[in-house]
Amino acid sequence: METFNVHEAKTQLSRLLERVRSGEEIVIAKAGEPVARLVPYTPAKAPRKPGLLKGKIRIGRNFDDPLPEDLLAAFGAEIPRK
Numbered sequence: 001m002e003t004f005n006v007h008e009a010k011t012q013l014s015r016l017l018e019r020v021r022s023g024e025e026i027v028i029a030k031a032g033e034p035v036a037r038l039v040p041y042t043p044a045k046a047p048r049k050p051g052l053l054k055g056k057i058r059i060g061r062n063f064d065d066p067l068p069e070d071l072l073a074a075f076g077a078e079i080p081r082k
Contacts, residue, residue, distance in 0.1 A: 003027040003034065 002024070009016060009028045016026050016038060026038040069079050 001025045001027055001037075003029050005032075006030050006035075 004012070004016065004026060006028060009026075020026055020038045020040055023040060027034050028036045028038065072079055
């Protein structure tokens, strides 16, 4: 992250914006004190709408059943004794 004083930033704004567009972050300082940061613009995401997948996802009746012993062993879990 490079720092530019206000005067430099004003005279080189187009170049600085191109650098920001390519992913860099630029700090603008006044009298050596950081005041602002130029960062790439990211558009706001659309708000989530609850219920978009309603009726499209099914959970099996055996969802909560214990896992098979071979799968438990693959994860290094202790196999329960019967």
